Amino acid sequence: MYPPESTWKFENFFALVSRSISEYSNSTLLMEEFPDAMMTSTRNPADISKLHKYIVGVAQDEMIEDEVIIPYTAKGIIGEIRANMSVIKEEYEYSHIKLTVRSNAIDLERLKKSMLGLSTDDS
Incomplete structure (x- = not known):
């Protein structure tokens, strides 16, 4: 599925995939070439956990x-929020729901644009 060796870059994140790291006599040479690398093995559950925590943290x-603030009359907005964002807090008012969310800036801006024109009676 993957070539024998390849490198992917996601901003400052590199993944080196190799069938064998035997070309490096030891991990010291690898760390010299990639000083910011996180040494992991797919066969070590602790390494996978460490890598997962790093990716989630980033x-x-x-x-x-x-x-x-989402009026109850809005259709599909809450589903979009739950699909693309983390809801931290929910407050239910008479005419709307107030949600505190965590999201990337792009999804948050997209949500705000889709909500233009929607209004609540008592906000």
């Missing part, structure tokens, strides 16, 4: 928290 660092 994603969460880029998220921002904001409050959105």
Whole structure:
């Protein structure tokens, strides 16, 4: 499925996939070539856990928290929020729901644009 060796770059994140790291006599040479690397093995559950925590941490660092007010008359907005954002807090009012969400800036801006024109009676 993957070539024998390849490198992917996601901003500052590199993944080196190799069938064998035997070309490096030891991990010291690998760390010299890739000083910011996180040495992991797919066969070690602790390494996978460490890598997962790192990726989740990077994603969460880029998220921002904001409050959105959604009138009950809005169709599909809450489903979109739950699909694309983390809901931190929910408050139910007479005419609307107030949600505190964590999201990346792009999804949050898209939500705000889709909500233009929607209004609540008592906000």
